[in-house]
Amino acid sequence: MTKDAPADQALIEAIAKLLNEQNLAEIEIEREDLRVRVTRTYANSGVQQVMVPAPAPMAMAAPAAAPSAPAGSAAKAAAAPADDLASNPNALTSPMVGTAYLSPEPGKPTFVSVGSKVSEGQTILIIEAMKTMNQIPAHKSGTVSRILVTDAAPVEYGQPLAVID
Secondary structure, eight states: OOSOHHHHHHHHHHHHHHHHHTTOSEEEEEETTEEEEEEEETTTTEEEEEEEOOOOHHHHHHHHHHHHHHHHHHHHHHHHHHHHHHHOTTEEEOSSSEEEESSSSTTSOOSOOTTOEEOTTOEEEEEEETTEEEEEEOSSSEEEEEEOSOTTEEEOTTOEEEEEO
């Protein structure tokens, strides 16, 4: 605990109460001198309190900077082709956040496959959002050259779904 132990104890109790009220499995709070994680154990429905002193700011900054630089550049490299496709006029992008399905029902054939000829307005796939199945139509006529999502995969707004040349 820090030098302000009574305040820390009050914080832990408030977090544990919130955990129970909201029926959460775990809450973690971090501030400059204290890191608290409260976890519910379901075996006996008790609450486990774990308190870990926060590392010194310099110790925390040095390790965080080293791994994030390669990860950041790798993420930029991976995002660049997706960004290029999103601006490609041949790319069909997602109009919403949801789960993409390539066929009308499980076990049924897919709406389209690579090499399929499609006409503008033809259903390419379905995106489920908030328990509603939304048909996603082709934005133009042509041939499907790439399908960029897998069945039952989550998709984001603006994410490229397929390329129609």
